[in-house]
Amino acid sequence: MFLSTLLNNREHNRQANGAGAVPWSLQGTGADDQAPRPHRVVVVGAGNVGATFAYALLLSGLVGELVLVDANRERAVGEAMDLNHAVPLSNPVRIWAGDYADCGGADVIVITAGTGQRPGEGRLDLVKRNAAIMRDIVPRITEYNRQGILLMATNPVDVLSYVAWQESGLPPARVIGSGTVLDTARFRYLLAQRLGIDARNVHAHIIGEHGDSEVPVWSMANVTGIGLETYCRRHGCELNAEERERIFDRTRDAAYEIIERKGATYYAVAAGLLRIVESILRNQYSVLAVSSLVPGYYGIEDVYLSLPAVIGRAGVEQILHLPLDPEETQRLCDSAAVLRGVLDELDRS
Ligand code: NAD
Secondary structure, eight states: OHHHHHHHHHHHHHHHTTSOOOOGGGTTSSTTTTSOOOOEEEEEOOSHHHHHHHHHHHHHTOOSEEEEEOSSHHHHHHHHHHHHTTGGGSOOOEEEEOOGGGGTTOSEEEEOOSOOOOTTOOGGGGHHHHHHHHHHHHHHHHTTOSSSEEEEOSSSHHHHHHHHHHHHOOOGGGEEEOTTHHHHHHHHHHHHHHHTSOGGGEEOOEEBOSSTTOEEOGGGOEETTEEHHHHHHHTTOOOOHHHHHHHHHHHHTHHHHHHHHHSOOOHHHHHHHHHHHHHHHTTOOEEEEEEEEEESGGGOEEEEEEEEEEEETTEEEEEOOOOOOHHHHHHHHHHHHHHHHHHHHHHHO
């Protein structure tokens, strides 16, 4: 009777946590032998972005195990302690400061390790420093895990996702960059502010590089399915070329502005990472503008950049081939050329 109540509770908790979490009372009793193993996410880099993502993940109830790995061990231990103290107030997640061996069995390994963008510094300037870090980290991960999904957030995210893919030897579907998920959110937010509509009903993508050459897809922007131009015409909110340009400029340059003001950006990117991880763990097939290896669309290949992609348990399940207008296609190709140029430069260095 007692055990069956426990098992019912276990099932309840398992479902409440998106399948996986085992309450402590059952650990080591053998009663959980048949239980599906808890979802494990490892975060490599427990700095601003890594710790904020870890906090969002704890509150989400998506995982049963959360591991923080950082070159600065004290930082990882401190963050794990702080997060653990929120467990009684949120979800039964096992959280610890670990090592690369803990990547074994992880469903997703989120990489946020590296140096941040310094004030006034372009993302591409970061490339050499952070590429060296990836060449150190990725083999240490794949030594213990060749089944999970690598999710890169460190900048420049497109270049480093490509480096991580090459270093890992994993199929490209399982090496994903957070790409323009963040820029797309910023774009939707700013458009929604202008239109006076809930941002969740404003759909518009930023594609290409997560950075200066990114491309707004105005031709497909819509409000709950109504094309932006039609929406504006019918609802008296003219959005002229100048205003569009201003909205896009503020989207593209948001990181610079936030970094000038507070030194780093982390809340929105953490929310973006959470959204990607949720779609992976729950096999949601959500469409998200992640960075992935482009399969020859628009003549672009051998480069990672963002296009809306279907994200599920296997990682990138499908990349959408958008019907871009000629100007957008050209800008996307230019963005790909910028990224290929950086990869070539990196190869030569
Ligand atoms: P941070 O300096 O706060 O944290 C970085 C952490 O990485 C530090 O704790 C550091 O000790 C650790 N680290 C450095 N080298 C390491 C190594 N070799 N192994 C393990 N850990 C190591 O920086 P942050 O603000 O968290 O930013 C992290 C990265 O995320 C930066 O590259 C930043 O540009 C990027 N970022 C990306 C997006 C995006 O949309 N993709 C958004 C914001 C920030």
